Amino acid sequence: MCRSFCLLTMRAAAVLAMASLFGAPGLSAQTSTITGRVTDTGTGEPLASAQVFIVELDLGALTQANGRYLLLNVPVGTHTVTVQRIGFREATATVLVTAGQTVALDFLVTEAAIQLEQLIVTGTAGGTRRRALGNTVARISAAAIAVRPVTRIEEAVGSGIPGVRFIRPAGSAGGASEIRIRSSNSLSLGLGPLIYVDGIRISTDRVFADRNGATSRLQDIDPNMIESIEIIKGPAAATLYGTEASNGVIQIITKKGIEGETTFEVSLEGGANWQPHPSENFGLHWYVDPDTGEIRNHNMYEMLKGPDFLGRDLWQYGPIKRFNVNARGGSSLVRYFAGLSRDDVEGYSGVDYTESWNAQASISVVPYESLSLTLNISRLSGSTRTPGALICTLDCFASPIQHRLPLGQGGAADIYLGQLLGETDIRFRSRTTWSLQVTHNPVSWFTQRITGGVDNSGLVREFFVPLGGRGFGLPGTNRLGSNGREGDRNIWDINTKTRTLDYSATATFAVTDQLSSATSVGLQYFEEDRSTFNLHGEDFAVESLETISGANDRTSSEDFLENITVGLFVQNEFNWEDRIFLTGAVRFDDNSAFGTNFDAAVYPKAMGSWVMSEEDFWGSPLGVEQFRLRGAWGKSGQQPDAFAATRLYAPITGPGQGALTPLAIGNPDLGPEIGSEIELGFDASLVDDRVGVEFTWYSRTTKDAIVAAPVRPSVGFPGVQLVNIGQTSSWGTETSINVQVLTQNPVRWDLNFAFSSMGNRIDDMGGLDALVVTASQNGMRARGQLHVEGLPIAGLFEKEVVSADFVSGNSGAVTNVMCDGGRGIAGREMGGPAVPCDDAPQVFFGPGDPTWQVHLNSVWTLIEDWRLSVTLDAQGGNWLNGDYIAGQNTRHAEKTIKQDDALWQGFREFSRDGPTMYRGDFLKLREVSLRYSLPPALAARLGGSSASIVGSVYNIATLWARDRFTRFGQYIWDQEMQAPNFEYMGQVPGGTPPPMSRATLRVNFVF
Amino acid sequence: MTDTPMTIRANGTRIAKGRQSTSRKRHLVFPLLLLGLAPLTACGALDDLLQAELPGQVVDEDLNNPLLAETLVAGAQADFECGFQGHVLGVEAGFANVFHYVIFQIEMIQIANRQSRLIERGLGECTSNRDPIWFIMHRGRTQSADAARRILEEMDPAEVEDLDFLVGKAYAYEGYATQILSEAWCEMVFDGSDTRVTRLDGMARAEARFDLAIMHSTSALSGSRAAEAQDILDLALVGRARSRLNQGNLAGAITDAQAVTAGFIYYATYETSPGRRGGMVDRLEAGFVVHERDRNLMVGGVPDPRVPIDNIGIHPSSGAGTWWIQTKYADDGSDMPFASWREARLMIAEADPAQSVAIINELRSSSAGLHSELDTSAWPLPAYAGGTAAEIADAVIEERRRELYLQGVAMGDDQRTGNFTKWDTGVSLVNAPIGTLTCLPIPELEFL
Incomplete structure (x- = not known):
């Protein structure tokens, strides 16, 4: 159908061109013009590249970037005008035209419930229509991004994609989430997906990951420059991406030029960040006065807030300022896009900020019908300053010693505030990415494409603490450990360069009248180099010294790491009457990180798709109009770190000369983890295409899972040895339902619902009972995040006191402290016999990953111009270890405070801190936005073709949380607090700032 | 694959280039692929493509180069010295209560409180105090053994300069690492073995390494580095005497100790x-306070200069009262002796009671072989008058405690004498119960 309309459009354009060329004298007297705009009802945005045509006249046109179209020389009479665009339901209107008139005819088109014709980037030349895929692929368009208060890539992806989850950013300016797709599946390797931008793999590795979370390079990707995002979720779908793809792939397509007049888009945004509930979160601290033994408390927030102290307000509404301008247009020969954006955002602390400039350009040239070239270039430059020790001022170091002196009297509060104001920790980011894609169709049955490009990301971190600026030493005691008070200057310079070369070709041919075949081959080369420099100086003689060369002790280091992957794939797709698709493929990969004894990895896949609703027998049962069954099975890998297989020695400074020390024991047999996944599902539309349903079930097994087995210390090598001895399983379901509840003016109502369930289990850990993922430093013996065979990956464990007796009376010291001795799987499940706590295991509380997620987005469109969007997010089933709780209120005082709680007192017999586990279930009002689209006439009066204003509030409120307090009554700040410096979810160390709230007002203008 | 020749620079910042091809070759790969030479990869050229660079580290097989013999031994020495400072800090000052541990850090409290259930880990680094004592001393041991093995088995002897000296030195460090581990731990395992052996077995193993060290360093006395070889010989003799003394071979200990050059001292x-x-x-002064028994020590009515202590007032970190620090070592750059003629003399005094008083007074009258940072102006110290046999035996041990203060022998001495009465009991200064262990249990990590 698409092809016929294209031909129709071309013919119509030719007619129009001829008419225009020769002036068609006399014709205008008998004809008229139809013009108007096509708008997406879901977003309120103009719709480009829609086909507007009158079938019986062979007359048609494409809409431009501003959604406008023009049909010239329409004969007088009554005509039916039709609008079509892939992914949207067809719209028609009947219009009566009279001679010499210009008739205005606008269209509102609605997204189709399921989009079988959508073209998906799959790794093969030319992509693949969704109807041919056996796996689910989520796609987000620029229009969907533009209407929401999106400031970061993860907000663009949102929670509306089932199976996609986030480790939310810490509450400081510049923080960015970590993205996870489906359930965790690895015991020791990274869990993040691969990110491609215009076919080029980019590096998004976390660098300087810390609790401030300000170092994720995902924030480099500017949502303003994105045309679409595709999310490929697991091994069954990612086979063609090979090694490293088992965590899924995110394909980001940036904006390109489109044929038509140049259009300019400008957006301005202003607003503020703030920290909700600071008094509750950062407030009350209990401590025992070391001099008198009395229990005291003070509210750190109240002590530190206000502009009077040290001249600045530490709890401000951090201003947000952003603008974006871009232009695009072109001809049939050359198309172009250029954009520039600026971000300037401050956090709530008055210290943290992030700012960046982002420029992007794309030019496409089509010299011949069979050849097209597209060059994309982007450049980012920005910086981020973290809040540094602010949160620790209020949390980590809430000790009685440090609190013994009131503010302003040289106590800890003063010292850390001094540190806060004197210490700087700034990360300067830069990124240059270019790619060139050449597509060649020499004959109708053959397409080949080559994509090459480089992503070069740089990060310079400058850290400075002036003389006397940090630590808690008293004057004149330099001998007793510096703790940084002698001054410290550190500069790190990290450059990561990735090179991608990707060639693929597809040949199609008809086997029979009903059966066609498409054979694809591909070759990929990927290389990543990372160089790291560090310059360090400490111990300044006088305060005015700030450079490394001014420090007494100076060191430097340099490191370089390289990793290379080469892959080759072959795929064949059979297509039976465009209804049944069967695809088989195999990919071969080799990687420099594989051991010398390991041969290349082989990743096969098979998938099928059957559009049953197009079969003759389909009778729309239960009102189901479109229905497609799909299934896929495939493998992909996850590689170990570069050189993990090699026995390595590190250079050290030896006694008077250079020397070497053991660094890594290596493993010559090391290979990749192999993820094998099967997914089954269906897509359906019903109720006159107003309800779309997608459902997917998947089950994944990761074999040869790499276990970081501790090296026996007496061997003399440090750390761990990676060995392929493990096996994990993960599973889940993903459901999305889109309902157009009301479809007619004056009120339209759209509901988008997404639900996902997920789980995982460690099937085999090569005989190891338990591996420590993260041990809580302060409660090391009491709790931790562990891998335990038979239980979920990186579960949360803690000793559970079940009984304790007061030595006398009903308070004070306890005796006979007994803990849950565990039972069931690995003897770690709760409910075992009571045993002395010294002999008790840390028992299993729950997984770190959520086991379910729900997303609900409701959009009301009023009189076409007003659009109100409300989003709710919920998730649960997970547990968190809130170390921050221990730091704030419990570490030093609660043993004294909670004298009448025998279980608590019992716990403190073997732990420095109190218990800190709590459940992560919550329901949040995530986002409310109101958008007003100016009437076209008003926009035109302002000189543009369209304009809109969007007001939004983000991270508004927690409507429900299963645990508001821990089981011992400690206040929980926020269920989404996560440590961004851990690969797994579940850890919230002290000093982690909770997520910020945000309100913005954005003006969009197109002219 | 063509390995790149070694790159060795004197400053040690870049020792050798690891696996792999030159960067020029690598950069050619990309344009070649751009030209569409895909068939190259399918014809076995993948190996070349996959040659990744790691210029900041060294791969195992590159170490069998005779030019690196000295570097290997230097690495062994560096790792032993790392292990030795961990031993002094963790075992001597912490576990054996030479100091009180005060600052609340989980890692050290596990050791200082002598509770077996708390001593669970075994990894650490020279710059860290996270239970550094087991692993890093083993690393020094295995590095020393590996250096000797590579030199003797993997290298052409004709191409190794000063082979005997280097091998003797490596064996000496292996011997000391083995001896010190065997003194501190309740039992021993080596090289990841499942088999546990007794500490005496460990000391016998140390003695065997000292045998080899003595053999090679004796051979090296005729070489170009004779003076250094003499130091290694003395080092090995003191070590073997210490090993023999601990095993009860008193005659053997005396023989070795008597052969040590007068005034000899050897430093980490x-x-x-x-x-x-x-x-x-x-790290010692940031977390530990000098034990009460060693504050203001006197010898014959005068301050004992062998245990120099200073009171510096309130501890800045914890505010925990008056703070006492040692001043035997001025700063982190201070070398720490771990073998000396004075120790050899004291071993003779212990093994031969007939010589005890004379040797005590010999050392009190002479400052030869003392740690170079000690104030020797107080010498000669008042003489020891002697006493009953038991008093003299105690005096020898006390003399060792003072002479060898913070030199890594306290734990071994306590084990040998079985005297733990001076070890703290009850509750520590950080209000945690002190356990009853008198030797260190092997970390659980060793048997996972």
């Missing part, structure tokens, strides 16, 4: 920068 070397080469003073 440290530097203030970079941190990995640093000694333990900074």
Whole structure:
């Protein structure tokens, strides 16, 4: 159908061109013009590249970037005008035209419930229509991004994609989430997906990951420059991406030029960040006065807030300022896009900020019908300053010693505030990415494409603490450990360069009248180099010294790491009457990180798709109009770190000369983890295409899972040895339902619902009972995040006191402290016999990953111009270890405070801190936005073709949380607090700032 | 694959280039692929494509180069010295209660409280105090053994300069690492073995390494580095005497101790920068306070200069009262002796009671072989008058305690004499119960 309309459009354009060329004298007297705009009802945005045509006249046109179209020389009479665009339901209107008139005819088109014709980037030349895929692929368009208060890539992806989850950013300016797709599946390797931008793999590795979370390079990707995002979720779908793809792939397509007049888009945004509930979160601290033994408390927030102290307000509404301008247009020969954006955002602390400039350009040239070239270039430059020790001022170091002196009297509060104001920790980011894609169709049955490009990301971190600026030493005691008070200057310079070369070709041919075949081959080369420099100086003689060369002790280091992957794939797709698709493929990969004894990895896949609703027998049962069954099975890998297989020695400074020390024991047999996944599902539309349903079930097994087995210390090598001895399983379901509840003016109502369930289990850990993922430093013996065979990956464990007796009376010291001795799987499940706590295991509380997620987005469109969007997010089933709780209120005082709680007192017999586990279930009002689209006439009066204003509030409120307090009554700040410096979810160390709230007002203008 | 020749620079910042091809070759790969030479990869050229660079580290097989023999031994020495400062800090000052541990840090409290259930881990680094004592001393041991093995088995002897000296030195460090581990731990395992052996077995193993060290360093006395070889010979003799003394071979201990050159002293070397080469003073003083029994020590009515202590007032970190620090080592760059003629003399005094009083007074009258940072102006010290046999035996041990203060022998001495009465009991200064262990249990990590 698409092809016929294209031909129709071309013919119509030719007619129009001829008419225009020769002036068609006399014709205008008998004809008229139809013009108007096509708008997406879901977003309120103009719709480009829609086909507007009158079938019986062979007359048609494409809409431009501003959604406008023009049909010239329409004969007088009554005509039916039709609008079509892939992914949207067809719209028609009947219009009566009279001679010499210009008739205005606008269209509102609605997204189709399921989009079988959508073209998906799959790794093969030319992509693949969704109807041919056996796996689910989520796609987000620029229009969907533009209407929401999106400031970061993860907000663009949102929670509306089932199976996609986030480790939310810490509450400081510049923080960015970590993205996870489906359930965790690895015991020791990274869990993040691969990110491609215009076919080029980019590096998004976390660098300087810390609790401030300000170092994720995902924030480099500017949502303003994105045309679409595709999310490929697991091994069954990612086979063609090979090694490293088992965590899924995110394909980001940036904006390109489109044929038509140049259009300019400008957006301005202003607003503020703030920290909700600071008094509750950062407030009350209990401590025992070391001099008198009395229990005291003070509210750190109240002590530190206000502009009077040290001249600045530490709890401000951090201003947000952003603008974006871009232009695009072109001809049939050359198309172009250029954009520039600026971000300037401050956090709530008055210290943290992030700012960046982002420029992007794309030019496409089509010299011949069979050849097209597209060059994309982007450049980012920005910086981020973290809040540094602010949160620790209020949390980590809430000790009685440090609190013994009131503010302003040289106590800890003063010292850390001094540190806060004197210490700087700034990360300067830069990124240059270019790619060139050449597509060649020499004959109708053959397409080949080559994509090459480089992503070069740089990060310079400058850290400075002036003389006397940090630590808690008293004057004149330099001998007793510096703790940084002698001054410290550190500069790190990290450059990561990735090179991608990707060639693929597809040949199609008809086997029979009903059966066609498409054979694809591909070759990929990927290389990543990372160089790291560090310059360090400490111990300044006088305060005015700030450079490394001014420090007494100076060191430097340099490191370089390289990793290379080469892959080759072959795929064949059979297509039976465009209804049944069967695809088989195999990919071969080799990687420099594989051991010398390991041969290349082989990743096969098979998938099928059957559009049953197009079969003759389909009778729309239960009102189901479109229905497609799909299934896929495939493998992909996850590689170990570069050189993990090699026995390595590190250079050290030896006694008077250079020397070497053991660094890594290596493993010559090391290979990749192999993820094998099967997914089954269906897509359906019903109720006159107003309800779309997608459902997917998947089950994944990761074999040869790499276990970081501790090296026996007496061997003399440090750390761990990676060995392929493990096996994990993960599973889940993903459901999305889109309902157009009301479809007619004056009120339209759209509901988008997404639900996902997920789980995982460690099937085999090569005989190891338990591996420590993260041990809580302060409660090391009491709790931790562990891998335990038979239980979920990186579960949360803690000793559970079940009984304790007061030595006398009903308070004070306890005796006979007994803990849950565990039972069931690995003897770690709760409910075992009571045993002395010294002999008790840390028992299993729950997984770190959520086991379910729900997303609900409701959009009301009023009189076409007003659009109100409300989003709710919920998730649960997970547990968190809130170390921050221990730091704030419990570490030093609660043993004294909670004298009448025998279980608590019992716990403190073997732990420095109190218990800190709590459940992560919550329901949040995530986002409310109101958008007003100016009437076209008003926009035109302002000189543009369209304009809109969007007001939004983000991270508004927690409507429900299963645990508001821990089981011992400690206040929980926020269920989404996560440590961004851990690969797994579940850890919230002290000093982690909770997520910020945000309100913005954005003006969009197109002219 | 063509390995790149070694790149060795004197400053040690870049020792050798690891696996792999030159960068020029690598950069050619990309344009070649751009030209569409895909068939190359399918014809076995993948190996070339996959040659990744790692110029900041060294791969195992590159170490069998005779030019690196000295570097290997230097690495062994560096790792032993790292282990030794951990031993002084963790075992001597912490576990054996030479100091009180005060600052609340989980890692050290596990050791200082002598509770077996708390001593669970075994990894650490020279710049860290996270239970450094087991692993890093084993690393020094295995590095020393590996250096000797590579030189003897993997290298052409004709191409190794000063082979006997280097091998003797490596064996000496292996011997000391083995001896010190065997003194501190309740039992021993070596090289990841499942088999546990007794500490006496460990000491016998140390003695065997000293045998080899003595053999090679004796051969090296006729070489170009005779003076250094003499130091290694003395080092090995003191070590073997110590090993024999601990095993009860008193005659053997006396024989070795008597052969040590008068005034000999041998140091673990440290530097203030970079941190990995640093000694333990900074960390010691930040967390430990000198035990009451060693404050204001007197000898014959005068302050004992062998245990120099200073009171510096309130501890800045914890505010925990008056703070006492040692001043035997001035800073992190202070070298720490671990073998000396004075120790050899004291071993004779212990093994032969007939010589005890004379040797005590010999050392009190002479400052030869003392740690170079001690104030020797107080010598000669008042003489020891002697006493009953038991008193003299106690005096020898006390003399060792003072002479060898913070030199890594306290734990071994306590084990040998079985006298733990001076070890703290009850509750520590950080209000945690002190356990009853008198030797260190092997970390559980060793048997996972």
